[in-house]
Amino acid sequence: MTLARVAAAMVPVALVLFTLERYGSPAVAGLVTFASTAPAVIVSPVAGALLDRHGRTRLVIVAYLVSAACLALAGLLALADHLPAWLLVTITAAAALTSPVATSGVRSLLPLLVPERLWERVNAVDANGFVLALLLGPPLAGVFVQALGGASAVILIAALLAAASVTLLGVAEPPLRRAANGPLLVSALDGLRYTWRNPALRGLAVSVIPFYFAFGVLTIALPVLVIDRIGAGPAVVGAVWGMMAVTGGIAAFWFGRRESRGRERAWLTWSMVGTAAGTALLLPAPGLPVVLLAMAIAGFCNGPLDIALFTLRQRATDPAWMGRAFAVSAALNGAGAPIGAALSGWLVATSVDAAVLLAVGACLAGAAVSWLAIPTGAGPGAYASPRP
Numbered sequence: 001m002t003l004a005r006v007a008a009a010m011v012p013v014a015l016v017l018f019t020l021e022r023y024g025s026p027a028v029a030g031l032v033t034f035a036s037t038a039p040a041v042i043v044s045p046v047a048g049a050l051l052d053r054h055g056r057t058r059l060v061i062v063a064y065l066v067s068a069a070c071l072a073l074a075g076l077l078a079l080a081d082h083l084p085a086w087l088l089v090t091i092t093a094a095a096a097l098t099s100p101v102a103t104s105g106v107r108s109l110l111p112l113l114v115p116e117r118l119w120e121r122v123n124a125v126d127a128n129g130f131v132l133a134l135l136l137g138p139p140l141a142g143v144f145v146q147a148l149g150g151a152s153a154v155i156l157i158a159a160l161l162a163a164a165s166v167t168l169l170g171v172a173e174p175p176l177r178r179a180a181n182g183p184l185l186v187s188a189l190d191g192l193r194y195t196w197r198n199p200a201l202r203g204l205a206v207s208v209i210p211f212y213f214a215f216g217v218l219t220i221a222l223p224v225l226v227i228d229r230i231g232a233g234p235a236v237v238g239a240v241w242g243m244m245a246v247t248g249g250i251a252a253f254w255f256g257r258r259e260s261r262g263r264e265r266a267w268l269t270w271s272m273v274g275t276a277a278g279t280a281l282l283l284p285a286p287g288l289p290v291v292l293l294a295m296a297i298a299g300f301c302n303g304p305l306d307i308a309l310f311t312l313r314q315r316a317t318d319p320a321w322m323g324r325a326f327a328v329s330a331a332l333n334g335a336g337a338p339i340g341a342a343l344s345g346w347l348v349a350t351s352v353d354a355a356v357l358l359a360v361g362a363c364l365a366g367a368a369v370s371w372l373a374i375p376t377g378a379g380p381g382a383y384a385s386p387r388p
Contacts, residue, residue: 001106003164004064005129007157008099009137010144011036011071013241014157015092016223017142017234018150019085022078028085030220030345035093037216038338040100044331045188047100051108051323053187056173060105061165063098068161070095071154078151104327109173111314111322119311124256127306131252134245134299142238191324195332199375200316201325204309205332207370211272211305212333214279214362216340217347221355222282222291224348230288243292244299251303261315264308265374269367271305274298276363282356309333312374336362 015036019029050059074091077083107126114122144153195201223237230236260267278297281290317325340362347355 001164002129002132003160003167004102004106005133006137006140007160007164009130009133010141010153010157010160012219013138013141013223013238014145014150014153016220017145017237018078018154019088020223020227021145021150022083023085025085026220026224026348027345030342030348031085032089032092033216033219033341033345034338035089036096036338037099037334037341039093039096041331041335041338043097044100044104044327045191045324046184047098048104048191048324048327049184049187051101051105051327052191052321053184053323056105056109056323057168057171059101061168063102063105064161064165064168066098067095067102068158068165070158071161072158075151075153075155075158078154100327100331104323104330107310107330108322108326112173112319116315119314120258120260120307121256123307123310123314124252126310127252127256127303128249130306131245131249131303134248135242136245137238138241138245139235139238142234142236146234187324191321191328194321195325195328198316198325200312201329203370203374204313204329206373207268207366208309208333209336210362210366210369211275211336213336213340214275214359214366216337216342217344217355217359217362218279219337219341220344221348221352221359225282225352225356226288226291229352230291232288236288240291240295244295244302246299247296248299248302248306251300252307253303255304255307260308260311262376264312265370265376267304267308268374269370271301271303271308272363272367272370274301275305276360276367279356279363280360283353283360 012033015032016029019032020026023029070091074083074088077087077091110122110126111119141153141157144156148156195205222240223234226232226237226240227234255267275298278294278301281294281297286294313326313329314322340359344355344358347358
């Protein structure tokens with residue numbers, strides 16, 4: 001999981017820098033970023049149904065290998081100078097088709113292995129897996145792109161995903177009642193209905209979409225700000241994202257030891273408000289120290305947000321439906337990111353400040369919706385799942 005997450009954290013930075021290096025267009029970079037995430041939203045119900053039907057480990061291995069093959073193909077074609085922009089977008093979209101299986105497959109396995117009284121702690125470990133990935137991935141991506149070129153960096157990411165698939169060989173999962181019998185598409189639609197009828201999962205979907213929209217905007221705006229306005233190189237872009245990982249890890253350990261039941265809505269809301277405040281520091285033509293401070297604040301706020309998000313999703317979901325519910329919920333949560341990236345690619349060409357302001361507004365909108373849409377309670381039945 002760690003190897004795959006480091007690779008996944010490298011992908012958006014490496015693809016943006018690679019696209020800017022090869023095509024010199026923020027708009028194309030935004031389109032490639034959109035293609036790297038949007039297909040996952042579409043196929044997530046089917047991916048979840050496959051996980052509930054066939055188990056997780058084997059499907060995750062296949063997902064890692066398919067993504068590795070697609071990224072290696074893009075890198076090799078670029079080295080051979082046979083990679084037009086439309087083909088890069090197509091290959092990136094193909095790699096994204098397997099991401100719901102990889103992400104939700106591992107994440108839905110954790111609450112099956114760990115008793116509920118330890119969910120906050122295992123989610124802190126889970127969140128810090130992402131923190132470690134953000135600490136290593138973006139800086140490595142920036143250094144590799146700067147030292148070796150974008151094509152070689154993409155091939156190295158493919159090698160990491162292939163290595164991750166090897167480490168999963170032989171990993172067992174506990175026996176579980178299957179709730180995804182019948183035709184595959186029917187099971188997928190059942191997962192959509194189950195997720196939408198669940199008040200907690202529905203509240204998470206509508207509130208976290210604007211938050212991830214903001215991060216999609218920053219995926220394009222931040223590299224352009226660092227490279228064009230500050231005059232730094234790709235390695236500095238990676239280091240800026242790494243700063244976010246450092247403070248996020250500190251926050252995840254701090255909040256992971258605390259009971260979150262009944263506090264999830266507050267943790268989510270105030271984390272989004274804090275992220276908006278940090279992002280706002282990017283507005284007045286900042287220097288590098290201010291950019292690092294902004295990402296440090298955003299990273300720290302992301303720690304409690306992740307723990308509340310993961311734990312509430314687990315509490316609200318019947319174990320037999322975790323594959324579909326997690327895949328659909330995660331895809332809905334992240335649906336704003338590709339839209340934000342695509343819009344930012346167009347907007348950054350006109351004004352980086354306008355893109356940053358849009359990200360701040362999206363974070364505040366997510367905080368308001370979170371407070372209104374997410375249920376809260378502390379009793380054992382506070383987040384009861386709907387009847388299947």
